Amino acid sequence: MIDAILFDKDGTLFDFHKSWGAWARQLLADLTVDEAHAARLAAAIGYLPEEGRFLPGSLVIAGTPSEITAAMLPELPGWSAGQLEARINEVAAKARMVEAVPLVPLFEAFRARGLKLAIVTNDAEAPARAHVAAHNLGGLVDFVAGYDSGHGAKPGPGMLNAFLRAEGLDPARVLMVGDSLHDLEAGRAAGTRRVAVLTGVAKAASLAPHADVVLENIGEIPAWIDSLSA
Incomplete structure (x- = not known):
C-alpha cells in the first residue's frame, strides 16, 4: 500500500x-x-539559551535560512543578507545532528521493503x-531537496511533487513524514498520506488534526505500515 516515504529532516530524522x-x-x-547582544539574537530566532530549547513559534523549526537571516539581520549592522545566510549554512553543515532513532538500520529496513526514500527540508540543500x-x-536515499533546490519551500508541495514526478509515484501510496504543520500541509497539498512525529517541538494535539497518524518517532513507521494491510 506504500511505495515511498518523504522525510522532513530536522525534528524528524534528527532530534x-x-x-x-x-x-x-x-x-x-x-x-x-x-551577552546583551547574544540575548537579542537568541530572541530573534526564538531560542532560549539557558534552557537549550526553542520556543514553539521559532523560525528555526520550519523556516528557511533566508527567513532566519531576515530575523537576525537587524541586530547585525555591517553584515549583508548574503554573508549572514552563508554563515548560517556553514555552521549548519558542521553542526552535529543527533539521530531521533538509529537511522541506517531503519532506512535499510525500508529499502528491504522496496520503498523509495526522499528527504525534503526547509534547510538549504x-x-x-x-x-x-x-x-x-x-546510498539509502533517492532524492534530497532543500528550500534552495529550485522547487520552493514547505508548506508548498514543490519539493514533494518533484520527487513524485521523478519516480513516477502515485501520491496516495506515498507518506510525508514530519514534525511540523509545514510538513503536513505540504503533504496534503501534494496528495500524500501524512505521518506526524513528536521528535520536534510541536505537540500531538496540534499535529493530530492534520495527520493520518501521530507517532512518537520514525521508528514506529514500519509497524504502522503493516497495520494498514492487517
Missing part, C-alpha cells in the same frame, strides 16, 4: 532540540559581541547533503 541547540549556540558565539553523508545515508 530537534539536541541537534539545533548546538547550532544556535555556535552561531551566537560566532556573531555576538556581548548543501547542509542537508552534509548531514545525509555524515550519517551514512547517501
Whole structure:
C-alpha cells in the first residue's frame, strides 16, 4: 500500500532540540559581541539559551535560512543578507545532528521493503547533503531537496511533487513524514498520506488534526505500515 516515504529532516530524522541547540549556540558565539547582544539574537530566532530549547513559534523549526537571516539581520549592522545566510549554512553543515532513532538500520529496513526514500527540508540543500553523508545515508536515499533546490519551500508541495514526478509515484501510496504543520500541509497539498512525529517541538494535539497518524518517532513507521494491510 506504500511505495515511498518523504522525510522532513530536522525534528524528524534528527532530534530537534539536541541537534539545533548546538547550532544556535555556535552561531551566537560566532556573531555576538556581548551577552546583551547574544540575548537579542537568541530572541530573534526564538531560542532560549539557558534552557537549550526553542520556543514553539521559532523560525528555526520550519523556516528557511533566508527567513532566519531576515530575523537576525537587524541586530547585525555591517553584515549583508548574503554573508549572514552563508554563515548560517556553514555552521549548519558542521553542526552535529543527533539521530531521533538509529537511522541506517531503519532506512535499510525500508529499502528491504522496496520503498523509495526522499528527504525534503526547509534547510538549504548543501547542509542537508552534509548531514545525509555524515550519517551514512547517501546510498539509502533517492532524492534530497532543500528550500534552495529550485522547487520552493514547505508548506508548498514543490519539493514533494518533484520527487513524485521523478519516480513516477502515485501520491496516495506515498507518506510525508514530519514534525511540523509545514510538513503536513505540504503533504496534503501534494496528495500524500501524512505521518506526524513528536521528535520536534510541536505537540500531538496540534499535529493530530492534520495527520493520518501521530507517532512518537520514525521508528514506529514500519509497524504502522503493516497495520494498514492487517
